[in-house]
Amino acid sequence: MDFSFTEEQKLWHDTLHAFMENEVGREYTRKHDEAREFPGELYQKVADNGWLGMLLPEDQGGLDADPVMYAIFCEAMAKFSLDTAACVMTPMFTATNISRHGTAEQKQEYLPAFLRGEQKFAISISEPDAGSDAAGIQTRAVLDGDEWVINGNKTWCSGAHHPNTAITLMARTGEDRHGGLSMILVPNDVPGLTIRKLDTIVRRSLGTTELFFDNVRVPRESILGEVNSGWQYVNEHLEYERLGLAASYVGNARTALDDTISYTRGRTQFGRALSSFQVLKHRMAENECEVEAARLLTYSAATKMARGERAVKEVSMAKVFAADVAFKVAFNGMQALGGYAQVPEYDMERYFREAKHGMVGGGASEIQRSIIAREMGL
Numbered sequence: 001m002d003f004s005f006t007e008e009q010k011l012w013h014d015t016l017h018a019f020m021e022n023e024v025g026r027e028y029t030r031k032h033d034e035a036r037e038f039p040g041e042l043y044q045k046v047a048d049n050g051w052l053g054m055l056l057p058e059d060q061g062g063l064d065a066d067p068v069m070y071a072i073f074c075e076a077m078a079k080f081s082l083d084t085a086a087c088v089m090t091p092m093f094t095a096t097n098i099s100r101h102g103t104a105e106q107k108q109e110y111l112p113a114f115l116r117g118e119q120k121f122a123i124s125i126s127e128p129d130a131g132s133d134a135a136g137i138q139t140r141a142v143l144d145g146d147e148w149v150i151n152g153n154k155t156w157c158s159g160a161h162h163p164n165t166a167i168t169l170m171a172r173t174g175e176d177r178h179g180g181l182s183m184i185l186v187p188n189d190v191p192g193l194t195i196r197k198l199d200t201i202v203r204r205s206l207g208t209t210e211l212f213f214d215n216v217r218v219p220r221e222s223i224l225g226e227v228n229s230g231w232q233y234v235n236e237h238l239e240y241e242r243l244g245l246a247a248s249y250v251g252n253a254r255t256a257l258d259d260t261i262s263y264t265r266g267r268t269q270f271g272r273a274l275s276s277f278q279v280l281k282h283r284m285a286e287n288e289c290e291v292e293a294a295r296l297l298t299y300s301a302a303t304k305m306a307r308g309e310r311a312v313k314e315v316s317m318a319k320v321f322a323a324d325v326a327f328k329v330a331f332n333g334m335q336a337l338g339g340y341a342q343v344p345e346y347d348m349e350r351y352f353r354e355a356k357h358g359m360v361g362g363g364a365s366e367i368q369r370s371i372i373a374r375e376m377g378l
Protein backbone atom coordinates (compact mmCIF):
# COMPACT_ATOMS: atom_id res chain seq x y z
CA MET A 1 0.00 0.00 0.00
CA ASP A 2 1.40 3.41 -1.00
CA PHE A 3 0.24 6.43 1.01
CA SER A 4 2.08 9.05 -1.05
CA PHE A 5 0.79 11.21 -3.91
CA THR A 6 1.65 10.30 -7.50
CA GLU A 7 3.86 12.77 -9.41
CA GLU A 8 0.75 14.29 -11.00
CA GLN A 9 -1.03 14.66 -7.66
CA LYS A 10 2.07 16.18 -6.06
CA LEU A 11 2.42 18.71 -8.87
CA TRP A 12 -1.26 19.63 -8.51
CA HIS A 13 -0.85 20.00 -4.72
CA ASP A 14 2.24 22.21 -5.10
CA THR A 15 0.66 24.35 -7.84
CA LEU A 16 -2.40 25.02 -5.68
CA HIS A 17 -0.45 25.82 -2.52
CA ALA A 18 1.82 28.20 -4.45
CA PHE A 19 -1.33 29.83 -5.86
CA MET A 20 -2.79 30.29 -2.38
CA GLU A 21 0.46 31.73 -0.99
CA ASN A 22 1.36 33.99 -3.92
CA GLU A 23 -1.94 34.99 -5.48
CA VAL A 24 -4.33 34.96 -2.53
CA GLY A 25 -2.56 35.24 0.82
CA ARG A 26 -3.62 35.70 4.41
CA GLU A 27 -4.14 39.45 4.33
CA TYR A 28 -6.54 39.24 1.41
CA THR A 29 -8.49 36.49 3.17
CA ARG A 30 -8.61 38.32 6.50
CA LYS A 31 -9.69 41.58 4.86
CA HIS A 32 -12.60 39.90 3.09
CA ASP A 33 -13.67 38.07 6.23
CA GLU A 34 -13.65 41.28 8.26
CA ALA A 35 -15.49 43.26 5.55
CA ARG A 36 -17.90 40.35 4.88
CA GLU A 37 -17.02 40.68 1.19
CA PHE A 38 -16.97 37.98 -1.46
CA PRO A 39 -13.39 37.30 -2.67
CA GLY A 40 -14.23 38.16 -6.28
CA GLU A 41 -10.64 38.41 -7.56
CA LEU A 42 -9.76 35.00 -6.16
CA TYR A 43 -12.91 33.47 -7.63
CA GLN A 44 -12.13 34.93 -11.06
CA LYS A 45 -8.56 33.62 -10.95
CA VAL A 46 -9.88 30.15 -10.12
CA ALA A 47 -12.24 30.45 -13.10
CA ASP A 48 -9.49 31.76 -15.41
CA ASN A 49 -7.32 28.78 -14.49
CA GLY A 50 -10.16 26.48 -15.54
CA TRP A 51 -10.45 25.00 -12.05
CA LEU A 52 -14.18 25.64 -11.58
CA GLY A 53 -14.75 22.86 -14.11
CA MET A 54 -12.92 20.19 -12.11
CA LEU A 55 -16.07 18.16 -11.54
CA LEU A 56 -17.56 18.63 -15.01
CA PRO A 57 -16.89 16.24 -17.92
CA GLU A 58 -14.57 17.30 -20.72
CA ASP A 59 -17.37 17.44 -23.31
CA GLN A 60 -19.02 20.12 -21.15
CA GLY A 61 -15.81 22.14 -20.93
CA GLY A 62 -14.66 20.65 -17.64
CA LEU A 63 -11.51 18.88 -16.46
CA ASP A 64 -13.21 15.63 -15.42
CA ALA A 65 -10.91 15.39 -12.41
CA ASP A 66 -11.16 12.42 -10.09
CA PRO A 67 -12.18 12.75 -6.41
CA VAL A 68 -8.56 12.60 -5.21
CA MET A 69 -7.62 15.62 -7.35
CA TYR A 70 -10.79 17.35 -6.10
CA ALA A 71 -9.84 16.64 -2.46
CA ILE A 72 -6.34 18.07 -3.07
CA PHE A 73 -8.03 21.17 -4.52
CA CYS A 74 -10.43 21.64 -1.57
CA GLU A 75 -7.64 21.10 0.95
CA ALA A 76 -5.62 23.88 -0.69
CA MET A 77 -8.55 26.29 -1.09
CA ALA A 78 -9.09 26.12 2.70
CA LYS A 79 -5.46 26.96 3.48
CA PHE A 80 -6.37 30.31 5.03
CA SER A 81 -10.11 30.01 5.51
CA LEU A 82 -12.87 27.42 5.31
CA ASP A 83 -15.07 30.22 4.00
CA THR A 84 -12.77 30.77 0.99
CA ALA A 85 -13.10 27.07 0.17
CA ALA A 86 -16.89 27.32 0.51
CA CYS A 87 -16.96 30.31 -1.89
CA VAL A 88 -15.38 28.15 -4.59
CA MET A 89 -16.72 24.69 -3.73
CA THR A 90 -20.43 25.56 -3.34
CA PRO A 91 -21.03 26.57 -6.98
CA MET A 92 -18.75 23.72 -8.13
CA PHE A 93 -20.64 20.83 -6.55
CA THR A 94 -23.99 22.48 -7.24
CA ALA A 95 -23.08 22.70 -10.95
CA THR A 96 -22.72 18.90 -11.00
CA ASN A 97 -26.52 18.65 -10.64
CA ILE A 98 -26.94 20.52 -13.92
CA SER A 99 -24.15 18.62 -15.56
CA ARG A 100 -25.63 15.25 -14.57
CA HIS A 101 -29.35 15.92 -14.86
CA GLY A 102 -29.86 19.14 -16.82
CA THR A 103 -31.35 19.31 -20.31
CA ALA A 104 -29.15 20.34 -23.25
CA GLU A 105 -30.71 23.82 -23.02
CA GLN A 106 -29.99 24.14 -19.28
CA LYS A 107 -26.39 23.02 -19.79
CA GLN A 108 -25.96 25.54 -22.60
CA GLU A 109 -27.57 28.33 -20.61
CA TYR A 110 -25.64 27.84 -17.39
CA LEU A 111 -22.40 25.86 -17.71
CA PRO A 112 -20.26 27.95 -20.13
CA ALA A 113 -21.05 31.10 -18.12
CA PHE A 114 -20.28 29.22 -14.89
CA LEU A 115 -16.88 28.14 -16.27
CA ARG A 116 -16.10 31.76 -17.20
CA GLY A 117 -16.84 32.79 -13.60
CA GLU A 118 -19.94 34.79 -14.58
CA GLN A 119 -22.69 32.46 -13.37
CA LYS A 120 -22.83 31.26 -9.76
CA PHE A 121 -24.99 28.66 -8.02
CA ALA A 122 -26.37 28.31 -4.52
CA ILE A 123 -28.01 25.23 -3.04
CA SER A 124 -31.16 25.62 -0.98
CA ILE A 125 -32.37 22.60 0.98
CA SER A 126 -32.66 23.77 4.61
CA GLU A 127 -35.77 25.44 6.01
CA PRO A 128 -36.52 26.97 9.41
CA ASP A 129 -38.29 23.74 10.48
CA ALA A 130 -36.27 21.25 8.41
CA GLY A 131 -32.50 21.17 8.98
CA SER A 132 -31.11 17.71 9.78
CA ASP A 133 -34.51 16.35 8.80
CA ALA A 134 -34.03 17.61 5.25
CA ALA A 135 -36.82 15.49 3.78
CA GLY A 136 -39.25 17.36 6.04
CA ILE A 137 -39.19 20.48 3.85
CA GLN A 138 -42.45 22.27 3.13
CA THR A 139 -41.60 24.82 0.41
CA ARG A 140 -43.97 23.82 -2.35
CA ALA A 141 -43.86 24.09 -6.14
CA VAL A 142 -47.14 23.57 -8.00
CA LEU A 143 -47.56 23.45 -11.78
CA ASP A 144 -49.87 26.12 -13.16
CA GLY A 145 -50.00 25.79 -16.97
CA ASP A 146 -46.43 26.21 -18.18
CA GLU A 147 -45.06 27.56 -14.91
CA TRP A 148 -44.09 26.34 -11.46
CA VAL A 149 -45.53 28.50 -8.71
CA ILE A 150 -43.33 28.41 -5.61
CA ASN A 151 -44.30 29.34 -2.05
CA GLY A 152 -42.38 28.86 1.18
CA ASN A 153 -39.45 29.87 3.33
CA LYS A 154 -35.87 28.61 3.06
CA THR A 155 -32.95 29.41 5.32
CA TRP A 156 -29.14 29.19 5.39
CA CYS A 157 -28.86 29.42 1.60
CA SER A 158 -25.19 30.36 1.20
CA GLY A 159 -24.26 32.75 -1.58
CA ALA A 160 -27.83 33.19 -2.86
CA HIS A 161 -27.59 37.00 -2.86
CA HIS A 162 -24.65 37.43 -5.25
CA PRO A 163 -25.32 38.82 -8.76
CA ASN A 164 -25.98 36.22 -11.47
CA THR A 165 -26.73 33.42 -9.06
CA ALA A 166 -29.16 30.60 -9.76
CA ILE A 167 -30.58 28.89 -6.70
CA THR A 168 -30.87 25.13 -6.95
CA LEU A 169 -34.01 24.82 -4.91
CA MET A 170 -35.27 21.67 -3.25
CA ALA A 171 -39.07 21.94 -3.24
CA ARG A 172 -41.98 19.68 -2.45
CA THR A 173 -43.80 18.62 -5.63
CA GLY A 174 -45.50 15.50 -4.24
CA GLU A 175 -46.68 14.03 -0.96
CA ASP A 176 -44.18 11.18 -0.58
CA ARG A 177 -41.60 12.19 2.06
CA HIS A 178 -38.50 11.43 -0.05
CA GLY A 179 -40.12 10.68 -3.41
CA GLY A 180 -42.08 13.95 -3.52
CA LEU A 181 -39.11 16.31 -3.76
CA SER A 182 -37.74 18.04 -6.86
CA MET A 183 -34.87 20.33 -7.74
CA ILE A 184 -35.77 23.55 -9.53
CA LEU A 185 -33.42 26.20 -10.91
CA VAL A 186 -34.51 29.64 -9.74
CA PRO A 187 -32.61 32.80 -10.77
CA ASN A 188 -32.17 34.97 -7.67
CA ASP A 189 -33.77 38.03 -9.27
CA VAL A 190 -37.24 36.59 -10.02
CA PRO A 191 -40.25 38.63 -8.85
CA GLY A 192 -41.71 37.40 -5.56
CA LEU A 193 -38.39 36.20 -4.12
CA THR A 194 -37.04 38.12 -1.13
CA ILE A 195 -33.49 37.41 0.08
CA ARG A 196 -32.40 38.44 3.56
CA LYS A 197 -28.74 38.22 4.52
CA LEU A 198 -27.95 36.65 7.91
CA ASP A 199 -25.17 37.95 10.20
CA THR A 200 -23.52 34.61 10.90
CA ILE A 201 -20.16 34.30 12.72
CA VAL A 202 -18.88 32.18 9.81
CA ARG A 203 -19.26 32.20 6.04
CA ARG A 204 -18.74 35.93 6.30
CA SER A 205 -17.33 36.22 2.76
CA LEU A 206 -19.70 33.83 1.01
CA GLY A 207 -22.60 35.02 3.15
CA THR A 208 -25.69 33.03 3.97
CA THR A 209 -29.31 34.02 3.55
CA GLU A 210 -32.96 33.43 4.27
CA LEU A 211 -35.30 33.14 1.26
CA PHE A 212 -39.01 33.99 1.08
CA PHE A 213 -40.95 32.70 -1.93
CA ASP A 214 -44.25 34.47 -2.46
CA ASN A 215 -45.95 33.11 -5.60
CA VAL A 216 -42.64 32.98 -7.45
CA ARG A 217 -43.19 31.84 -11.04
CA VAL A 218 -40.54 30.07 -13.13
CA PRO A 219 -40.98 28.26 -16.47
CA ARG A 220 -41.90 24.58 -16.42
CA GLU A 221 -38.48 23.83 -18.02
CA SER A 222 -36.70 25.06 -14.84
CA ILE A 223 -37.11 21.63 -13.27
CA LEU A 224 -33.82 19.76 -13.02
CA GLY A 225 -34.05 16.19 -14.31
CA GLU A 226 -37.18 14.23 -13.42
CA VAL A 227 -39.99 15.55 -11.25
CA ASN A 228 -39.84 14.00 -7.74
CA SER A 229 -36.21 12.81 -8.14
CA GLY A 230 -34.67 15.65 -6.11
CA TRP A 231 -33.79 13.51 -3.08
CA GLN A 232 -31.76 11.12 -5.24
CA TYR A 233 -29.94 14.02 -6.95
CA VAL A 234 -29.07 15.77 -3.73
CA ASN A 235 -27.65 12.58 -2.27
CA GLU A 236 -25.38 12.18 -5.29
CA HIS A 237 -24.01 15.67 -4.81
CA LEU A 238 -23.76 15.32 -1.01
CA GLU A 239 -20.98 12.74 -1.36
CA TYR A 240 -18.86 15.30 -3.27
CA GLU A 241 -19.90 18.10 -0.94
CA ARG A 242 -18.90 16.16 2.18
CA LEU A 243 -15.64 14.89 0.70
CA GLY A 244 -14.74 18.49 -0.21
CA LEU A 245 -15.66 19.66 3.29
CA ALA A 246 -13.53 16.96 4.95
CA ALA A 247 -10.56 17.91 2.76
CA SER A 248 -11.07 21.59 3.54
CA TYR A 249 -11.10 20.89 7.32
CA VAL A 250 -7.79 19.03 6.91
CA GLY A 251 -6.29 21.95 4.97
CA ASN A 252 -7.35 24.57 7.47
CA ALA A 253 -6.37 22.43 10.48
CA ARG A 254 -2.89 22.10 8.98
CA THR A 255 -2.50 25.88 8.77
CA ALA A 256 -3.91 26.38 12.28
CA LEU A 257 -1.37 23.89 13.65
CA ASP A 258 1.51 25.40 11.64
CA ASP A 259 0.56 28.85 12.94
CA THR A 260 0.51 27.50 16.50
CA ILE A 261 3.94 25.92 16.08
CA SER A 262 5.39 29.06 14.57
CA TYR A 263 3.91 31.36 17.26
CA THR A 264 5.03 29.21 20.20
CA ARG A 265 8.54 29.02 18.76
CA GLY A 266 8.75 32.80 18.46
CA ARG A 267 7.18 33.77 21.79
CA THR A 268 9.37 33.80 24.91
CA GLN A 269 8.03 33.66 28.49
CA PHE A 270 10.03 32.88 31.65
CA GLY A 271 13.15 33.11 29.45
CA ARG A 272 12.13 30.18 27.21
CA ALA A 273 10.22 29.69 23.98
CA LEU A 274 6.62 28.65 24.64
CA SER A 275 7.24 25.66 22.35
CA SER A 276 9.73 24.28 24.90
CA PHE A 277 7.04 23.80 27.57
CA GLN A 278 6.08 20.16 27.59
CA VAL A 279 2.36 20.75 27.97
CA LEU A 280 2.27 22.79 24.75
CA LYS A 281 4.66 20.45 22.92
CA HIS A 282 2.50 17.43 23.74
CA ARG A 283 -0.68 19.16 22.64
CA MET A 284 0.93 20.04 19.31
CA ALA A 285 2.26 16.48 18.94
CA GLU A 286 -1.21 15.06 19.58
CA ASN A 287 -2.71 17.47 17.04
CA GLU A 288 -0.03 16.45 14.51
CA CYS A 289 -1.21 12.83 14.82
CA GLU A 290 -4.84 13.88 14.47
CA VAL A 291 -4.34 16.07 11.39
CA GLU A 292 -2.46 13.23 9.70
CA ALA A 293 -5.20 10.73 10.66
CA ALA A 294 -7.88 13.07 9.28
CA ARG A 295 -5.90 13.44 6.05
CA LEU A 296 -5.58 9.66 5.66
CA LEU A 297 -9.32 9.12 6.25
CA THR A 298 -10.13 11.82 3.70
CA TYR A 299 -7.84 10.48 0.98
CA SER A 300 -8.93 6.92 1.72
CA ALA A 301 -12.55 7.99 1.05
CA ALA A 302 -11.51 9.93 -2.08
CA THR A 303 -9.55 6.94 -3.39
CA LYS A 304 -12.55 4.66 -2.89
CA MET A 305 -14.77 7.14 -4.78
CA ALA A 306 -12.16 7.37 -7.54
CA ARG A 307 -12.36 3.59 -7.94
CA GLY A 308 -16.08 4.07 -8.58
CA GLU A 309 -17.08 2.35 -5.35
CA ARG A 310 -19.78 3.46 -2.94
CA ALA A 311 -18.09 5.48 -0.20
CA VAL A 312 -20.96 6.88 1.87
CA LYS A 313 -19.58 5.53 5.17
CA GLU A 314 -15.99 6.56 4.41
CA VAL A 315 -16.99 10.10 3.39
CA SER A 316 -19.04 10.58 6.58
CA MET A 317 -16.19 9.14 8.67
CA ALA A 318 -13.76 11.59 7.08
CA LYS A 319 -16.13 14.53 7.53
CA VAL A 320 -16.99 13.92 11.17
CA PHE A 321 -13.40 13.13 12.19
CA ALA A 322 -11.81 16.01 10.26
CA ALA A 323 -14.39 18.48 11.65
CA ASP A 324 -13.52 17.46 15.21
CA VAL A 325 -9.79 17.68 14.46
CA ALA A 326 -10.09 21.15 12.90
CA PHE A 327 -11.98 22.34 15.96
CA LYS A 328 -9.51 20.78 18.44
CA VAL A 329 -6.50 22.24 16.64
CA ALA A 330 -8.05 25.71 16.52
CA PHE A 331 -9.19 25.41 20.16
CA ASN A 332 -5.64 24.53 21.26
CA GLY A 333 -4.30 27.29 19.02
CA MET A 334 -6.58 29.77 20.80
CA GLN A 335 -4.99 28.71 24.12
CA ALA A 336 -1.41 28.61 22.84
CA LEU A 337 -1.60 32.13 21.38
CA GLY A 338 -2.96 33.50 24.66
CA GLY A 339 -4.56 36.93 24.30
CA TYR A 340 -3.17 37.40 20.78
CA ALA A 341 -5.45 34.63 19.55
CA GLN A 342 -8.38 36.94 20.09
CA VAL A 343 -7.51 39.57 17.50
CA PRO A 344 -8.08 39.00 13.77
CA GLU A 345 -4.45 39.77 12.86
CA TYR A 346 -3.37 36.33 14.12
CA ASP A 347 -6.08 34.50 12.13
CA MET A 348 -6.67 31.93 14.88
CA GLU A 349 -10.05 33.35 15.92
CA ARG A 350 -11.23 32.87 12.30
CA TYR A 351 -10.02 29.26 12.20
CA PHE A 352 -11.79 28.68 15.53
CA ARG A 353 -15.13 30.21 14.44
CA GLU A 354 -15.08 28.44 11.11
CA ALA A 355 -14.09 25.05 12.55
CA LYS A 356 -17.09 25.16 14.87
CA HIS A 357 -19.31 25.46 11.83
CA GLY A 358 -17.72 22.30 10.42
CA MET A 359 -19.61 20.30 13.05
CA VAL A 360 -22.95 21.57 11.64
CA GLY A 361 -22.63 22.59 7.97
CA GLY A 362 -23.13 20.02 5.22
CA GLY A 363 -24.94 17.75 7.70
CA ALA A 364 -24.26 17.90 11.45
CA SER A 365 -21.76 15.53 13.08
CA GLU A 366 -24.56 13.63 14.85
CA ILE A 367 -26.15 12.95 11.46
CA GLN A 368 -22.80 11.78 10.03
CA ARG A 369 -22.48 9.35 12.97
CA SER A 370 -26.02 8.09 12.29
CA ILE A 371 -25.06 7.50 8.63
CA ILE A 372 -21.91 5.61 9.69
CA ALA A 373 -23.94 3.51 12.15
CA ARG A 374 -26.53 2.75 9.45
CA GLU A 375 -23.77 1.69 7.05
CA MET A 376 -22.39 -0.54 9.84
CA GLY A 377 -25.76 -2.25 9.92
CA LEU A 378 -26.68 -0.77 13.31
Ligand SMILES: Cc1cc2nc3c(=O)[nH]c(=O)nc-3n(C[C@H](O)[C@H](O)[C@H](O)COP(=O)(O)OP(=O)(O)OC[C@H]3O[C@@H](n4cnc5c(N)ncnc54)[C@H](O)[C@@H]3O)c2cc1C
Nearest residue numbers: 123124125126131132156157158203208360362363364366
Ligand atom coordinates in the same frame (compact mmCIF):
# COMPACT_ATOMS: atom_id res chain seq x y z
C1 LIG B 1 -23.47 29.31 7.95
C2 LIG B 1 -24.35 28.23 7.42
C3 LIG B 1 -24.40 27.97 6.06
C4 LIG B 1 -25.26 26.99 5.54
N1 LIG B 1 -25.38 26.84 4.18
C5 LIG B 1 -26.37 26.05 3.68
C6 LIG B 1 -26.67 26.04 2.28
O1 LIG B 1 -26.00 26.69 1.46
N2 LIG B 1 -27.73 25.31 1.85
C7 LIG B 1 -28.52 24.59 2.72
O2 LIG B 1 -29.46 23.94 2.27
N3 LIG B 1 -28.24 24.56 4.05
C8 LIG B 1 -27.21 25.28 4.55
N4 LIG B 1 -26.95 25.29 5.90
C9 LIG B 1 -27.80 24.51 6.80
C10 LIG B 1 -27.11 23.35 7.47
O3 LIG B 1 -26.98 22.29 6.56
C11 LIG B 1 -27.95 23.01 8.71
O4 LIG B 1 -27.70 24.02 9.68
C12 LIG B 1 -27.64 21.65 9.26
O5 LIG B 1 -28.09 20.65 8.37
C13 LIG B 1 -28.31 21.44 10.63
O6 LIG B 1 -29.66 21.81 10.61
P1 LIG B 1 -30.24 22.80 11.73
O7 LIG B 1 -29.35 23.96 11.85
O8 LIG B 1 -31.68 23.03 11.45
O9 LIG B 1 -30.12 21.99 13.11
P2 LIG B 1 -31.11 20.87 13.65
O10 LIG B 1 -31.44 19.89 12.61
O11 LIG B 1 -32.23 21.52 14.38
O12 LIG B 1 -30.16 20.15 14.71
C14 LIG B 1 -29.81 20.75 15.96
C15 LIG B 1 -28.95 19.75 16.73
O13 LIG B 1 -29.69 18.53 16.94
C16 LIG B 1 -28.98 17.43 16.40
N5 LIG B 1 -29.87 16.46 15.82
C17 LIG B 1 -30.87 16.65 14.92
N6 LIG B 1 -31.44 15.49 14.57
C18 LIG B 1 -30.78 14.53 15.25
C19 LIG B 1 -30.88 13.11 15.33
N7 LIG B 1 -31.75 12.44 14.57
N8 LIG B 1 -30.02 12.45 16.14
C20 LIG B 1 -29.11 13.11 16.88
N9 LIG B 1 -28.96 14.45 16.85
C21 LIG B 1 -29.78 15.14 16.06
C22 LIG B 1 -28.09 18.03 15.32
O14 LIG B 1 -27.00 17.21 15.03
C23 LIG B 1 -27.69 19.36 15.94
O15 LIG B 1 -26.61 19.18 16.81
C24 LIG B 1 -26.05 26.22 6.43
C25 LIG B 1 -25.97 26.45 7.82
C26 LIG B 1 -25.16 27.45 8.31
C27 LIG B 1 -25.14 27.71 9.80
